[in-house]
Amino acid sequence: MLVIAIESVCFDAFPILALSLDEDSYVVVTSHDDVDRQRYPLVMVFHEGRLSLSVFDVKQPLFVSVDFVSGRSLYRNKNKTVKNELLAKAVGLKASLEAPLKVVDATAGFGRDSFLLASFGCEVLMLERSPLMVALLTDGMKRAEAASEAVRIINRMRLTHGDAVNYFSSLGSLVDDEGFMAFRPDVIYLDPMFPGSNKNAQVKKEMRVLRLALGEDNDGEEMIDKARSSGVKRVVVKRPRKGKLLGGIKPSYQVLGKSARFDVYFP
Numbered sequence: 690m691l692v693i694a695i696e697s698v699c700f701d702a703f704p705i706l707a708l709s710l711d712e713d714s715y716v717v718v719t720s721h722d723d724v725d726r727q728r729y730p731l732v733m734v735f736h737e738g739r740l741s742l743s744v745f746d747v748k749q750p751l752f753v754s755v756d757f758v759s760g761r762s763l764y765r766n767k768n769k770t771v772k773n774e775l776l777a778k779a780v781g782l783k784a785s786l787e788a789p790l791k792v793v794d795a796t797a798g799f800g801r802d803s804f805l806l807a808s809f810g811c812e813v814l815m816l817e818r819s820p821l822m823v824a825l826l827t828d829g830m831k832r833a834e835a836a837s838e839a840v841r842i843i844n845r846m847r848l849t850h851g852d853a854v855n856y857f858s859s860l861g862s863l864v865d866d867e868g869f870m871a872f873r874p875d876v877i878y879l880d881p882m883f884p885g886s887n888k889n890a891q892v893k894k895e896m897r898v899l900r901l902a903l904g905e906d907n908d909g910e911e912m913i914d915k916a917r918s919s920g921v922k923r924v925v926v927k928r929p930r931k932g933k934l935l936g937g938i939k940p941s942y943q944v945l946g947k948s949a950r951f952d953v954y955f956p
């Protein structure tokens with residue numbers, strides 16, 4: 690098992706780390722500068738005012754964080770319309786919708802897709818099972834709240850630490866109307882990690898770190914199975930353009946992009 694080195698300062702700002710990580714999955718260090726990178730290839734650091742995961746890349750450390758403001762996110766979103774954004778099409782966004790579409794992004798990761806959907810006006814509940822990713826997302830959302838151009842988008846996003854499979858299982862039999870369980874989604878969106886590479890350099894870097902930190906996602910079949918029987922009207926799954934169907938289940942239709950596709954199910 691990979692043991693990650695975590696700078697002690699991270700624990701003060703992000704209590705989820707101490708609360709949710711297995712004790713034998715990390716060691717506490719004072720500074721990433723002192724870490725033996727052979728022994729601990731992955732380090733969580735508080736670097737230049739942001740929480741980051743760091744790997745060593747040939748000669749220098751790479752730092753990966755959640756960035757809704759200065760990274761590609763805002764730029765990407767400014768230039769997108771529902772017509773030319775495949776994910777927006779796949780979740781069924783239309784200008785004529787009376788109420789905002791409610792989407793559960795059950796595999797939040799770096800929050801890129803959630804941010805994109807929220808920038809189109811969707812209300813998004815993000816689920817993420819890795820405490821490391823929840824800490825990174827919390828940090829990214831906090832910084833975005835302080836940026837005037839992103840705050841209205843961030844206000845449409847909520848983050849919950851949890852496992853999608855458990856969440857889907859309880860969606861159908863909801864009795865709790867409090868907190869995040871009161872969120873009744875129109876759409877469930879799944880983007881489990883898939884093998885292969887992405888041509889975009891930044892995404893490639895992020896996925897490399899994610900794979901090192903989390904390994905592959907092996908519960909894709911269970912996720913789609915439970916999502917489809919949760920009572921939700923639409924399930925959307927992101928796959929590599931030529932990748933296998935998740936769980937071997939044929940979608941109602943597909944939205945094809947250059948390197949990825951979205952499989953749309955009406956359960």
Ligand SMILES: C[S@@+](CC[C@H](N)C(=O)[O-])C[C@H]1O[C@@H](n2cnc3c(N)ncnc32)[C@H](O)[C@@H]1O
Pocket residue numbers: 795796797798799800801802803816817818819822851852853854880881882883903906908912
């Ligand atoms: C490929 S990433 C998603 C990237 C994301 N769409 C984005 O835009 O940044 C997959 C993420 O899903 C999370 N994940 C996988 N299975 C999950 C589950 N059953 N419940 C919650 N999160 C899960 C992983 O921890 C990982 O962070």
